[in-house]
Amino acid sequence: MRYQTGLYINLGYLGENVEQLRKGCKNNEFIFMVKAEAYGHGMVQIVKYANSELKIKEFGVASLGEALKLRKELPDLKFEIYVFSDIQLELHPCSDLYLNHRIIPVISNFSDLDFLLNNSNFLNFPICLKFNTGMNRLGLDCGLSEVDKVISKLKNRGRKSIYHLCSHFSSASESMVENDKSRRQYEKFKKIKKQFADEKIEVERSSISNSGAIEQKFGLEESHIRPGLILYGPSALNKACRHLSWFKGKNISKLLTYIIDVFPVKRGMLIGYGETVVPDDGVIALIALGYGDGFSARLTGPSLKFEDEVGEVLGKVNMDITQVFFRNIKIKNLKAGNLFTVWGHNPQDILDLADQTDTICYEHLCQLTARIPRYYCD
Numbered sequence: 001m002r003y004q005t006g007l008y009i010n011l012g013y014l015g016e017n018v019e020q021l022r023k024g025c026k027n028n029e030f031i032f033m034v035k036a037e038a039y040g041h042g043m044v045q046i047v048k049y050a051n052s053e054l055k056i057k058e059f060g061v062a063s064l065g066e067a068l069k070l071r072k073e074l075p076d077l078k079f080e081i082y083v084f085s086d087i088q089l090e091l092h093p094c095s096d097l098y099l100n101h102r103i104i105p106v107i108s109n110f111s112d113l114d115f116l117l118n119n120s121n122f123l124n125f126p127i128c129l130k131f132n133t134g135m136n137r138l139g140l141d142c143g144l145s146e147v148d149k150v151i152s153k154l155k156n157r158g159r160k161s162i163y164h165l166c167s168h169f170s171s172a173s174e175s176m177v178e179n180d181k182s183r184r185q186y187e188k189f190k191k192i193k194k195q196f197a198d199e200k201i202e203v204e205r206s207s208i209s210n211s212g213a214i215e216q217k218f219g220l221e222e223s224h225i226r227p228g229l230i231l232y233g234p235s236a237l238n239k240a241c242r243h244l245s246w247f248k249g250k251n252i253s254k255l256l257t258y259i260i261d262v263f264p265v266k267r268g269m270l271i272g273y274g275e276t277v278v279p280d281d282g283v284i285a286l287i288a289l290g291y292g293d294g295f296s297a298r299l300t301g302p303s304l305k306f307e308d309e310v311g312e313v314l315g316k317v318n319m320d321i322t323q324v325f326f327r328n329i330k331i332k333n334l335k336a337g338n339l340f341t342v343w344g345h346n347p348q349d350i351l352d353l354a355d356q357t358d359t360i361c362y363e364h365l366c367q368l369t370a371r372i373p374r375y376y377c378d
């Protein structure tokens with residue numbers, strides 16, 4: 001465990017983000033996505049706060065194991081959990097776990113649907129169906145005859161309603177104005193809903209929008225939205241269309257480390273593993289962060305700021321240390337022992353880091369390892 005380096009999570013900012021999203025999406029309930037340890041922030045703490053303080057009642061995870069962890073650690077709280085991807089209904093004894101802990105599997109194929117419908121223990125259990133409207137990953141096919149097949153299976157078992165109908169956008173981080181992928185998917189989704197309505201199967205709840213869609217106010221006609229990233233602060237939109245977002249969140253986390261050492265360098269010097277050439281005269285600050293903390297060795301080159309000075313990650317990121325190079329040799333507080341902010345509460349920090357490293361904020365957050373302690377304040 002790191003001693004000084006840590007991810008500091010302001011739960012009050014999570015509250016502000018939720019509040020802003022509620023104001024912008026007045027007619028929608030949330031399924032708050034907390035998979036992958038709540039995008040690296042600590043799933044149990046985030047759910048505990050969101051449920052007890054912010055009154056969020058539904059959460060989404062990817063795997064049964066995550067859902068069980070929530071039930072085990074938060075036995076006194078009342079909330080619904082959906083498992084979206086890693087469903088193993090037929091694997092004994094998984095189906096009992098869904099039943100006994102009221103964990104809703106999101107059904108995305110016929111074998112799981114058949115299992116659920118034909119197992120009398122699930123007679124009154126909520127059914128959540130996910131259709132593939134164009135993502136072509138998980139999901140029931142949405143052709144007329146496939147939807148009919150689903151409907152007749154439901155009718156054959158005496159089902160008159162389903163609890164939740166959902167689908168997932170493939171390209172919500174792109175502009176909805178400039179391409180019609182999401183619009184085409186949404187049209188298909190509406191057709192599926194109409195088929196259910198025509199056949200008198202009630203759809204009690206529905207959702208399709210993840211962060212990128214919500215930021216463009218797309219898909220808000222459904223009862224629910226499924227925000228993930230934006231609740232943690234950053235925009236999910238690609239750089240080129242980020243201006244389209246109405247949502248201005250605060251990054252709920254800041255990643256703080258400290259300066260292990262600072263030393264002057266001359267142009268042409270060779271430093272670190274593989275002997276990287278120093279490009280100019282300047283100083284190097286060694287910070288207590290490396291790929292052992294989830295600051296990937298692939299991420300060489302991005303700029304990191306110290307106060308208002310822009311430095312750059314120089315040479316290879318080590319397991320425990322990263323070298324940050326500054327051309328200005330007289331930065332007042334750049335001293336051993338002082339704190340160094342990798343990203344702060346302004347979401348632009350982590351967005352810049354993601355843009356410069358050719359990846360997405362999601363990855364920067366999720367890949368922080370267990371060596372980084374998470375600290376919470378309100």
Ligand SMILES: *Cc1c(COP(=O)(O)O)cnc(C)c1O
Pocket residue numbers: 033035084168209210211212226227228229230236
């Ligand atoms: C992760 C996930 C979301 C949330 O996505 P964001 O882009 O983080 O908002 C929504 N729906 C499903 C099914 C997901 O797996």
